[in-house]
Amino acid sequence: MAERNAVITACSYGLFHAPYFSQEHGTTPEAERSANPGSAFLTALPSSMRSFDQVVAYPPNQAFIGNLDPRTLPAKPWHTVPQGDAESGGSLGRIVGEEVLYALIKYSDAFDLVVISSDFRDEALAIFAGDEALAGADPSRFKEGVAAPTLEKLVADGALPLISGGRVLGCVKSAHPTDLNLGAHTILENLACKATGVYALRRLLVDNRIDPKAVDYIIETSEEACGDANQRGGGNFAKAIGELCGLANATGCDLRSFCAGPAHGLVHASAMVSAGTARRVVVVAGGTTAKLAMNAKRHIEKGFPVLEDCMASFAFIVDGEADEGLLIRDKVVGMHKIGSGSSPQAVIQDLVVDPLARAGLRLSDIDAYAPELQNSEITEAGGAGNVTLANLKMIAAMAVMKGEIAKTDMDAFIAAHGLPGWAPTQGHIPSGVPALGWFLKWAREGSFSKGLLMGKGSLFLGRMTGLFDGVSVLLEAWKREASEAGSMGHDALESAKIAIGLTIPGSEGGRAELLRGAAEAVRADGTLEVVLFGDTGSTGDDDPSGTGLEMARSEMEKALAAGTIRAAVTFHHPFPIGVATVGHMKAPGNGRDLFIASTTGASSTDRVEALVLNAISGLAVAKAFGISRPSLGLLNLEGAPRALAILRELCTGGFAIDFGASVRGAGASTGEGESLLRGNDILAGTVDVLVCDSLTGNAIMKLLASFSTAGRIEVAGSGYGPGVGPAAPAIAIISRTTAAPVVANAIALMARMDRGGLGKIYAELRTDAERSGLSRLLSLKMKRSGGGLSGGQGPTALPAKKPVQHGIEGIDVGELEEAIAALQAEGIYCEAGMGCTGPVVMVSEEDAAPAAAYLIKGKFIGDRES
Amino acid sequence: MDLENQKRVLDLAELHGKENIVVLLGGADAEASGMIAETVISGDPAFAGALTGVQLGLATYHVLESEIKQEIDAGLYESNIGMMEMVLPVEEIIKEVSSFRNKGP
Numbered sequence: 019m020a021e022r023n024a025v026i027t028a029c030s031y032g033l034f035h036a037p038y039f040s041q042e043h044g045t046t047p048e049a050e051r052s053a054n055p056g057s058a059f060l061t062a063l064p065s066s067m068r069s070f071d072q073v074v075a076y077p078p079n080q081a082f083i084g085n086l087d088p089r090t091l092p093a094k095p096w097h098t099v100p101q102g103d104a105e106s107g108g109s110l111g112r113i114v115g116e117e118v119l120y121a122l123i124k125y126s127d128a129f130d131l132v133v134i135s136s137d138f139r140d141e142a143l144a145i146f147a148g149d150e151a152l153a154g155a156d157p158s159r160f161k162e163g164v165a166a167p168t169l170e171k172l173v174a175d176g177a178l179p180l181i182s183g184g185r186v187l188g189c190v191k192s193a194h195p196t197d198l199n200l201g202a203h204t205i206l207e208n209l210a211c212k213a214t215g216v217y218a219l220r221r222l223l224v225d226n227r228i229d230p231k232a233v234d235y236i237i238e239t240s241e242e243a244c245g246d247a248n249q250r251g252g253g254n255f256a257k258a259i260g261e262l263c264g265l266a267n268a269t270g271c272d273l274r275s276f277c278a279g280p281a282h283g284l285v286h287a288s289a290m291v292s293a294g295t296a297r298r299v300v301v302v303a304g305g306t307t308a309k310l311a312m313n314a315k316r317h318i319e320k321g322f323p324v325l326e327d328c329m330a331s332f333a334f335i336v337d338g339e340a341d342e343g344l345l346i347r348d349k350v351v352g353m354h355k356i357g358s359g360s361s362p363q364a365v366i367q368d369l370v371v372d373p374l375a376r377a378g379l380r381l382s383d384i385d386a387y388a389p390e391l392q393n394s395e396i397t398e399a400g401g402a403g404n405v406t407l408a409n410l411k412m413i414a415a416m417a418v419m420k421g422e423i424a425k426t427d428m429d430a431f432i433a434a435h436g437l438p439g440w441a442p443t444q445g446h447i448p449s450g451v452p453a454l455g456w457f458l459k460w461a462r463e464g465s466f467s468k469g470l471l472m473g474k475g476s477l478f479l480g481r482m483t484g485l486f487d488g489v490s491v492l493l494e495a496w497k498r499e500a501s502e503a504g505s506m507g508h509d510a511l512e513s514a515k516i517a518i519g520l521t522i523p524g525s526e527g528g529r530a531e532l533l534r535g536a537a538e539a540v541r542a543d544g545t546l547e548v549v550l551f552g553d554t555g556s557t558g559d560d561d562p563s564g565t566g567l568e569m570a571r572s573e574m575e576k577a578l579a580a581g582t583i584r585a586a587v588t589f590h591h592p593f594p595i596g597v598a599t600v601g602h603m604k605a606p607g608n609g610r611d612l613f614i615a616s617t618t619g620a621s622s623t624d625r626v627e628a629l630v631l632n633a634i635s636g637l638a639v640a641k642a643f644g645i646s647r648p649s650l651g652l653l654n655l656e657g658a659p660r661a662l663a664i665l666r667e668l669c670t671g672g673f674a675i676d677f678g679a680s681v682r683g684a685g686a687s688t689g690e691g692e693s694l695l696r697g698n699d700i701l702a703g704t705v706d707v708l709v710c711d712s713l714t715g716n717a718i719m720k721l722l723a724s725f726s727t728a729g730r731i732e733v734a735g736s737g738y739g740p741g742v743g744p745a746a747p748a749i750a751i752i753s754r755t756t757a758a759p760v761v762a763n764a765i766a767l768m769a770r771m772d773r774g775g776l777g778k779i780y781a782e783l784r785t786d787a788e789r790s791g792l793s794r795l796l797s798l799k800m801k802r803s804g805g806g807l808s809g810g811q812g813p814t815a816l817p818a819k820k821p822v823q824h825g826i827e828g829i830d831v832g833e834l835e836e837a838i839a840a841l842q843a844e845g846i847y848c849e850a851g852m853g854c855t856g857p858v859v860m861v862s863e864e865d866a867a868p869a870a871a872y873l874i875k876g877k878f879i880g881d882r883e884s
Numbered sequence: 885m886d887l888e889n890q891k892r893v894l895d896l897a898e899l900h901g902k903e904n905i906v907v908l909l910g911g912a913d914a915e916a917s918g919m920i921a922e923t924v925i926s927g928d929p930a931f932a933g934a935l936t937g938v939q940l941g942l943a944t945y946h947v948l949e950s951e952i953k954q955e956i957d958a959g960l961y962e963s964n965i966g967m968m969e970m971v972l973p974v975e976e977i978i979k980e981v982s983s984f985r986n987k988g989p
Contacts, residue, residue: 363967408971415970425970
């Protein structure tokens with residue numbers, strides 16, 4: 019199955035006002051109650067709680083549910099600037115009151131552990147009926163309520179009350195007489211987590227009209243553990259939540275990594291969708307009671323209300339069949355590795371610098387960084403500083419170290435690429451994920467292209483390791499392009515037909531061989547149409563004068579320009595200098611796709627420069643073919659070590675290349691590092707992209723293609739491949755001795771290049787390479803070697819430009835520039851070109867004879883007459 | 885300063901001799917770094933840990949101070965600390981830590 023795009027299409031966030039839980043079950047008040055029962059903090063706590071309206075009007079909460087763009091948050095202190103027209107419902111979620119939370123807890127109870135009063139039973143049913151996200155829920159879960167004395171008795175026996183506005187609405191009982199893991203406290207904590215997760219997921223489905231039955235997998239990423247004494251964290255919140263949301267066709271599991279859990283969840287969901295394991299995966303997490311009022315002591319000391327008075331939850335969906343949304347670039351995930359160490363610099367290197375370098379991006383190419391997004395009013399007053407800003411400063415410092423910005427521009431970088439924190443400090447909740455909804459909004463408005471989401475976790479808190487954790491994901495605004503419709507099943511196939519041209523004259527194998535190849539290509543891929551050029555219908559093969567091919571070529575070029583064909587396959591094309599072809603072959607040693615860059619043409623007249631540019635061309639073709647991170651190696655030829663050094667410097671500048679290693683082992687006898695390949699690497703298929711000069715590549719292609727026919731005819735591979743270079747036409751070259759299978763492969767290859775967007779990919783890679791210093795590195799090399807294209811003879815008057823049709827062959831590539839200059843000086847207009855057999859000097863028909871004579875006289879070419 | 889760490893520092897000083905110990909700090913904050921320097925030089929100001937009333941007078945530096953920086957290979961320093969050097973309030977930290985060092989026990 020083809021790889022799918024993993025795309026986030028919808029997010030939902032929930033806030034649950036929980037003033038009673040905050041005072042009763044937050045670890046800070048709990049610890050205080052056992053250590054200093056009558057403390058000033060505990061005395062001040064009840065009067066420091068906010069009302070529901072205050073919670074709704076709190077600006078960061080409005081940002082959390084999608085009503086207030088976090089980039090436009092007012093100046094702090096936020097709790098003193100209530101939003102006048104604040105609503106409890108927003109485009110990304112909803113804030114609900116304590117009674118809703120308790121009703122959800124009862125709804126989430128599968129074992130009669132939650133008992134509610136008769137009055138509250140009726141209220142809960144009304145709450146469910148009045149909330150569109152809960153309206154379809156099964157009311158039978160609200161069994162008969164009990165009278166007040168029964169509740170009092172249960173609480174006296176150890177059940178934990180559910181109190182709101184001074185009323186006891188219900189209680190949570192212990193599920194086991196002795197097992198603390200099933201005690202009332204843990205059950206309450208877990209049910210509250212489950213309940214808040216259920217609400218976020220139900221909202222996600224209802225608000226975005228997602229069919230619950232279309233979801234295949236659930237990943238739950240909170241920080242709670244459910245299980246009993248024999249399996250304390252056995253799980254599984256995911257299925258428990260899915261069950262109450264109608265996800266009948268889904269399964270799922272819990273995934274934990276402290277606060278980094280949600281970011282890991284995103285990576286896993288994306289990988290499952292990309293691999294085709296699941297079409298749609300939801301990632302969900304409920305909130306935590308333990309972290310309520312965590313910094314309340316310091317907040318009250320500073321005269322703040324208790325700002326950590328809400329549980330929070332989220333759910334988002336990763337869809338493999340979406341048409342638009344946030345594309346998860348799961349091939350460029352940043353992972354904090356075990357061996358990296360936990361220094362902040364190592365973490366930022368792993369989470370930001372490395373993945374972006376692999377994606378060929380600079381730090382400043384990211385529109386918005388979403389690291390820990392804790393509400394900074396809460397953390398600053400709590401003594402932990404501005405967590406989001408601290409992260410952004412580190413990223414900006416890295417941009418300085420990479421030479422992207424000046425140190426004085428760090429603040430400007432943060433202002434341009436950072437976000438403030440607005441998420442409630444519920445551990446896993448702030449960890450990047452609150453930005454997803456806004457990224458999606460901004461992407462749909464067209465104001466957002468790329469964002470980096472980062473999750474970090476303090477693993478050492480669990481006492482199993484001193485390690486830290488972190489994972490980051492690159493997200494991109496994305497819409498399915500028409501050309502991608504080809505992968506979308508048969509309905510879309512007709513509209514995605516691709517016409518590929520094929521010139522007929524000049525085959526040594528005969529017209530029939532070409533037609534067989536064309537027919538085979540169409541048989542193998544029904545979306546292809548092959549348009550023939552220069553087909554006279556004659557069974558004879560030949561085109562001794564070459565005029566038939568020339569005419570066919572001219573027709574083919576017109577069709578390409580008119581867009582009636584998307585690409586073409588032909589025997590010969592005089593690509594300009596700057597364009598070289600990249601051949602395709604299955605590596606004999608392992609059957610993997612091997613791209614040989616280059617096989618004809620010349621990307622530059624300078625050997626080292628040509629090798630460097632060939633590497634870029636080879637990467638472009640491999641990527642267009644569908645290899646997202648092609649490995650690359652240079653064949654150990656003259657100039658290769660210099661070219662390799664330049665490529666490595668490009669990497670340092672941010673251009674992403676995965677260098678493959680020779681089967682002979684690192685630096686086998688060359689001392690030049692692992693990426694200089696030997697002859698056996700060609701056969702072994704060591705790398706995806708093999709870089710060499712055109713003449714060597716041409717020999718390799720011919721050798722591999724005609725090996726089994728002892729050199730008689732080329733039967734393997736896809737030919738010499740598309741010309742790649744600035745403004746290169748979509749033309750691929752095959753040899754005149756090409757057999758039908760290779761013709762078919764060449765046609766298929768060009769269709770794949772068109773669908774894969776070769777031209778666009780090449781242009782992007784060239785831009786990336788330029789940004790990474792390509793021109794500077796190449797000119798530096800030129801200066802060092804004292805050679806180059808501009809010999810420095812000063813300007814001379816050039817002969818007038820005229821059309822050039824005649825190619826003079828036989829010139830050495832090293833002397834091409836000199837020959838051109840000499841002819842120009844002689845008043846003969848000419849251009850450099852590259853034919854199948856090597857470089858050519860292109861002149862007009864009328865100049866053909868005098869130019870050839872001059873070149874013979876100047877010993878640039880041999881005298882064929884003699 | 886963390887109570888457990890106070891105990892460790894005291895044990896190490898007794899084991900190796902306080903003149904043979906350098907305390908190297910890596911904290912991100914001037915005030916907290918100063919407090920630790922004070923603790924291992926002139927005793928726990930919070931009167932809570934093992935160093936309460938113990939004036940070890942240990943040689944105490946923050947990793948951002950030039951005395952330490954010049955002891956470390958420049959490339960290694962740059963690749964591990966270069967970024968944080970740009971982010972942290974270096975002068976404040978140095979001022980705070982060195983003031984306790986200069987004052988002595």
